[in-house]
Amino acid sequence: MxxxxxxxxxxxxxxxxxxxxxxxxxxxxxxxxxxxxxxxxxxxxxxxxxxxxxxxxEPATLVAKLVVGPGVKLKGAEIQDCDTLLVEGRVEATMDSRNIQIADQGSFDGKVNVDVAEIHGRFNGELTARQQLVIHSTGRVNGKIRYGKIVIHEGGELSGDVKSANAAEATGAEASTTFAITRPLVKTA
Known part of the structure; x- marks a missing residue:
């Protein structure tokens, strides 16, 4: 009204x-x-x-938020200029934006470049979280992973080619540490 x-x-x-x-x-x-x-x-x-x-x-501050709801599948998209993508369903796409949030029942397959990634559900593919990657206790992340800072809550899982983006920038080359985590890890950086 x-x-x-x-x-x-x-x-x-x-x-x-x-x-x-x-x-x-x-x-x-x-x-x-x-x-x-x-x-x-x-x-x-x-x-x-x-x-x-x-x-x-006061200039308007618009927040570009995309929500992929439960039961929704978004396939083959290229997501850009999105402040936050909230995945409650299933997404198969590439994304270059600010934030991604994957809910408990959500899943993302593809390539993502964001500032902050917060994972409660499942991610599979290439993930670059320039500032911070947070994997919650229900989160599962697999693939080629690059991060600024990382937080993995007890029960969260991370596996694949995992490297710190900060270490890579400091040495001018890719960081040499590649590891696979097969059991839960709690690490803060």
Whole structure:
């Protein structure tokens, strides 16, 4: 529901029905908005408590979050410019974004480059967590893994070609430590 203070409410009130609708009520009833109603008036801009003044003073912070819900399968996608991907279903894709969160029943197969990865479910493939990789007690991670910092909770599993990205940057080459973990490990870096 739109409040009277909403900038969208003022646009809706200023719109008029399109006169091209048919007499029986079927046809186009799209509202027309006069161009002068699309911008705030000088009084609205200068009013300290108006919502349009607040919007002008504070740039909008939009969070691009994609949720793949339970029972949903996303296959063959290339995910970009996503602040957070929450996987509750199944994803087979490549991703270059900020954060990935895999829920208990979620699974991801593919290639991921993110700042932070938080794994409660299953990951299989190439994972680069530039800042931090967190594997919770129900998490299972397998594949080529690179991380800035790593936290593995008791019960969490990690296996494959696992290397610290920080050590690789410091030496100018790949870190020489490659290990496979077949039992739960608790490690913080």
């Amino acid at each position: 739109l409040s009277n203070g909403s900038i969208f409410a003022s646009h809706r009130a200023a719109s008029t029905p399109n006169s091209s609708s048919s007499p029986n009520g079927v046809g186009s009833t799209q509202p027309k908005v006069a161009p002068e109603n699309l911008t705030a008036t000088a009084a609205e801009k200068s009013a300290p408590n108006s919502s349009s003044a607040q919007l002008a003073a």
